[in-house]
Amino acid sequence: QKEVEQNSGPLSVPEGAIASLNCTYSDRGSQSFFWYRQYSGKSPELIMSIYSNGDKEDGRFTAQLNKASQYVSLLIRDSQPSDSATYLCAVGNNDMRFGAGTRLTVKP
Amino acid sequence: DADVTQTPRNRITKTGKRIMLECSQTKGHDRMYWYRQDPGLGLRLIYYSFDVKDINKGEISDGYSVSRQAQAKFSLSLESAIPNQTALYFCATSALGTGDYNEQFFGPGTRLTVL
Numbered sequence: 001q002k003e004v005e006q007n008s009g010p011l012s013v014p015e016g017a018i019a020s021l022n023c024t025y026s027d028r029g030s031q032s033f034f035w036y037r038q039y040s041g042k043s044p045e046l047i048m049s050i051y052s053n054g055d056k057e058d059g060r061f062t063a064q065l066n067k068a069s070q071y072v073s074l075l076i077r078d079s080q081p082s083d084s085a086t087y088l089c090a091v092g093n094n095d096m097r098f099g100a101g102t103r104l105t106v107k108p
Numbered sequence: 109d110a111d112v113t114q115t116p117r118n119r120i121t122k123t124g125k126r127i128m129l130e131c132s133q134t135k136g137h138d139r140m141y142w143y144r145q146d147p148g149l150g151l152r153l154i155y156y157s158f159d160v161k162d163i164n165k166g167e168i169s170d171g172y173s174v175s176r177q178a179q180a181k182f183s184l185s186l187e188s189a190i191p192n193q194t195a196l197y198f199c200a201t202s203a204l205g206t207g208d209y210n211e212q213f214f215g216p217g218t219r220l221t222v223l
Contacts, residue, residue, distance in 0.1 A: 008148070032210050043198055043214040044151070088150065094158075095166065096141075096210060100150035 003027075004091050006099035014107050019076040021102050023089030026070065033065055034090040035074045037083075038101065044088055048074060079106040111135045112215035114199050120221045127186040129218050131199030139202045140182040141212065142166075142174060144195040151198065157182055189222040196220075 003026040013019045021035075032051055036044035048063040050056045050072065056063045062075040072091070076083055084106050089099040112133045121127055131140065142154040143166075153166030155174040163174060171193060173185045186193055196219050200212040 004150075034211065043217050046211055046213065049211055090151075090212075093210065094156070094164070096153060096212065097167070098143075098151040100148055 004089055004097045004099040006087075006089050006102050008100060009103040010105055011102055012105045012107060013079050015079060015081060017079050017106075019079045019083065019104055019106070021074040021076075021087050021089075021104065023072045023074075023091075023099055024070055025072070025089075025091040025097075027091065027097075028067075028070065029093075030091045031093055032091070033063070033072045034096075035061075035063060035072075036088040036090060036098075038086045038088055040086075076104075079104075081106050081108050112199060112201055112213060114197075114215040114218050116218060117216065118219045120223065121189055122223050123190055125189050125222075127189050127220065129184045129197055129199075129220070131182045131184070131215055133180050133199075133201045133215075135201055135203075135213065136179075137201035137203045137213075138179065139210075140176065141200040141202075142172075142182070142184045143198045143200065144168070144193075145198060145217075146195050154184065186220075186222075189220075191222045194220060194222045 005024045035048040038044045050063040050065045060077045064073045086101040086103045088101045115130045141156040143151045157176045160176050175183050198217050199215040202212045
């Protein structure tokens with residue numbers, strides 16, 4: 001069984017702080033890793049993809065991948081209230097597996 | 109216009125009825141997917157298709173069937189709906205590329221209720 005695990009939260013951070021979201025996965029053969037943001041009642045929106053070990057930065061978002069530890073994380077710097085959403089970790093090649101999501105609340 | 113569209117957006121039906129959910133895309137992607145989302149369980153893959161002649165079962169295909177009518181159209185059918193198929197259903201697409209890249213783009217979803 002290929003599993004993707006995330007803390008369900010809720011994770012609450014003050015505006016301007018760094019939000020740290022974590023994800024572990026069980027399939028060592030996985031090559032592709034993604035973070036999606038999902039607002040309540042809306043569809044998932046791709047915000048980051050990462051394929052090799054290390055960090056990948058895009059604006060306020062940084063994805064970190066450690067394949068040896070089977071761990072992927074997302075850092076959101078200077079968190080804004082508009083970042084309040086559920087963040088889904090997704091892992092896989094052809095057969096994508098999603099975590100259940102971490103709910104993030106950014107308080108003004 | 110939206111790149112990935114789903115119809116209907118909401119549907120209420122009764123146990124035992126046949127239901128079809130449709131997905132169309134204008135992104136020109138080869139790959140299409142159907143997922144269901146349940147509270148606390150995240151997204152689970154039902155079926156995926158890499159082209160018109162290639163259909164694959166996902167994690168939870170029992171009770172569902174699909175049809176890839178064209179590159180741009182992928183429909184999901186529930187032959188005899190049951191209440192535990194009540195969920196939010198998403199269609200997604202991705203481009204055919206080299207390596208294992210699989211960035212997926214989602215439609216707006218169909219909320220299905222089976223009474």
